[in-house]
Amino acid sequence: MEDLMVIINLLALVYLGWFVDWTLKQNKSKIWLFSGLALIMLAILSTLPNYGPTYSYIMMSGILMYLILTVSWTLFSGPTGYISLAPAAFFGVGIYTSAILGKDFPVLVVVIFGGLLSVVLAAIVGALTLRLKGIYFIVFTFGLVLLISSVLLWYEIRFTGTRGRFITTANNDLIYYVMLGITVLMFITSYFLKRSKYGLALQSIGQNEEAAAHMGINVTAVKIAVFSISAIFMGMAGAIMAMKWIYLDPYSAFDPFRSFLPVLMAIFGGMKQFYGPVLGAVILAFLEEKLLTEFPYYYKLSFGIVLILVIIYLPDGLVGLGQKVRAWFSRGKIALT
Amino acid sequence: MERFLDVAIAGLLLGGLYALIAMGMSLQYGVARVFNIAHGEFIMLGAMTTWTLYTVFNISPLVAVVICGPLAFVLGFIIHRTMFRKLQSLSANQGVFESNSMLASFGLMFVIQNIAFLAWGPEIRTYNYLMETVSIGGALFGARRLVTLGFAIAIGVIFYIFLARTRIGKAIRAAGQDPSTAGLMGVNINWVLALCFGLGAAMAGIAGVLISMSYPDSANMGQEYLTVAIIVVVLGGLGSIPGSFIGGFLLGIIGSIVSFYEPGLNMAAYYAIFVILLLVRPRGIMGR
Numbered sequence: 001m002e003d004l005m006v007i008i009n010l011l012a013l014v015y016l017g018w019f020v021d022w023t024l025k026q027n028k029s030k031i032w033l034f035s036g037l038a039l040i041m042l043a044i045l046s047t048l049p050n051y052g053p054t055y056s057y058i059m060m061s062g063i064l065m066y067l068i069l070t071v072s073w074t075l076f077s078g079p080t081g082y083i084s085l086a087p088a089a090f091f092g093v094g095i096y097t098s099a100i101l102g103k104d105f106p107v108l109v110v111v112i113f114g115g116l117l118s119v120v121l122a123a124i125v126g127a128l129t130l131r132l133k134g135i136y137f138i139v140f141t142f143g144l145v146l147l148i149s150s151v152l153l154w155y156e157i158r159f160t161g162t163r164g165r166f167i168t169t170a171n172n173d174l175i176y177y178v179m180l181g182i183t184v185l186m187f188i189t190s191y192f193l194k195r196s197k198y199g200l201a202l203q204s205i206g207q208n209e210e211a212a213a214h215m216g217i218n219v220t221a222v223k224i225a226v227f228s229i230s231a232i233f234m235g236m237a238g239a240i241m242a243m244k245w246i247y248l249d250p251y252s253a254f255d256p257f258r259s260f261l262p263v264l265m266a267i268f269g270g271m272k273q274f275y276g277p278v279l280g281a282v283i284l285a286f287l288e289e290k291l292l293t294e295f296p297y298y299y300k301l302s303f304g305i306v307l308i309l310v311i312i313y314l315p316d317g318l319v320g321l322g323q324k325v326r327a328w329f330s331r332g333k334i335a336l337t
Numbered sequence: 338m339e340r341f342l343d344v345a346i347a348g349l350l351l352g353g354l355y356a357l358i359a360m361g362m363s364l365q366y367g368v369a370r371v372f373n374i375a376h377g378e379f380i381m382l383g384a385m386t387t388w389t390l391y392t393v394f395n396i397s398p399l400v401a402v403v404i405c406g407p408l409a410f411v412l413g414f415i416i417h418r419t420m421f422r423k424l425q426s427l428s429a430n431q432g433v434f435e436s437n438s439m440l441a442s443f444g445l446m447f448v449i450q451n452i453a454f455l456a457w458g459p460e461i462r463t464y465n466y467l468m469e470t471v472s473i474g475g476a477l478f479g480a481r482r483l484v485t486l487g488f489a490i491a492i493g494v495i496f497y498i499f500l501a502r503t504r505i506g507k508a509i510r511a512a513g514q515d516p517s518t519a520g521l522m523g524v525n526i527n528w529v530l531a532l533c534f535g536l537g538a539a540m541a542g543i544a545g546v547l548i549s550m551s552y553p554d555s556a557n558m559g560q561e562y563l564t565v566a567i568i569v570v571v572l573g574g575l576g577s578i579p580g581s582f583i584g585g586f587l588l589g590i591i592g593s594i595v596s597f598y599e600p601g602l603n604m605a606a607y608y609a610i611f612v613i614l615l616l617v618r619p620r621g622i623m624g625r
Contacts, residue, residue, distance in 0.1 A: 139615070143611045147605065298451070300447050300450070311424065
């Protein structure tokens, strides 16, 4: 029963993702129907703590965390093709902000501050590294996460004499509302980014960076700006998620696994449409919440197999598969996008 | 002076291991163009297999080198022939293949690691072998660590001669420079690429055997060695095998100097070197 409620809410999220894609279309029909549905979905999501059991919105918060990481990762890496393994760094900065400021400041201030600090880190990292290409950029961002966590660990043991710290926790429903707020904010930002000239600029960078530069796009500035924007949501998510835990240390805050998962979830869903990563994150995060504690090894084993199969056979993810199936049924009446 | 010698020898012992780990990864990236995130898992397989062979069948770890190396080779060869070969034929260009194969190797990492968890469980395994100590210049070192260093140097040298002097070595070097032209020159390119991937896996397997002699093993030990391998490979220059060999020793010595002055900071120092290096000289020591 609780699972059913969660699944309904997840479907609502996927619908909202699809709705973003739909609003970006040129000629829309049935505007009132789809907009009305979107409002209903939003209402279902935002009232979950009123009708669902505690367990359902705790689970939803966990899924939303992955959703935020995945969608904000795709915001930058999807169109440009720069595979960033830095999400764990931005997320971890949010967590540590929360751990340090959580006692003295209200939740919203902490969350916003976590987001801003992540932006600062992302801007510095972006300015330094976005000229690195391909594999160099990937390994740099990967190393960054480990650098921060090992320096923090050394600092804590050396200067404070302890490892890790305790966190001021918040109510589960508050965490859920803030998570949902960040998600909605992220959807709106993605919408405006995609329809702005910067969204197009980003895509042309992904297709041919040199040509984009010759067209008069300030390639570096666009890349740094979008990279920073994508980091703000990860930082905010980290700051609020930390309040769910009681204790943290640098290794748990800067877990490199959180860098890999968004990549895998985005690929699984398919990155060509906005709702692809939403779909991928929702499915995999739900399965993770259900299966990880009971069958951790079998879950991760099948996760690996599915990932390999998706990369080889479904380069456009689930969304691509859906389009292929539709094209097959309509026998070539609609074009693949 | 004596203390200096201590630090230097400890660094060399550590460096030999790093060099061996990194050479395999470097070969896989340099020629087969697979940035193999699952490299650490091959090390883990080598180490855990050695543990089983020694504790259950009472087979010496030195014999295990001869068993694990070829086994890892076969595994790597098959994986390349099936998975990466398929991926290569589907990728539009080298750049696409590099990022796709890296992501696929993430999947491979999950698969191997969790099969190992199912087979061996999450416990940390250790065994005692070759516990004698050897005195070098007044400092005491475990004999097993000297054996490790010996193996690393021997494999490095043999491999270098293999690359420099044999026909297959020449084919490998040609494939590393330009796979499609090498293919046109009559090199059986798919076979050579799979061979390189297999050899890289074999080096990881052997490194795992040697690691298991001196350090505790568990099914999730792979990541630690993977990160060291990545750092050394970048330090030496991506894809440069001599670079990885030198880089391994360099990093080992740096690590031992840092832990001499500030124990606990060596991992942070590695990452700091890594990050600074990528910013200042991403080509590494011997990169092209």
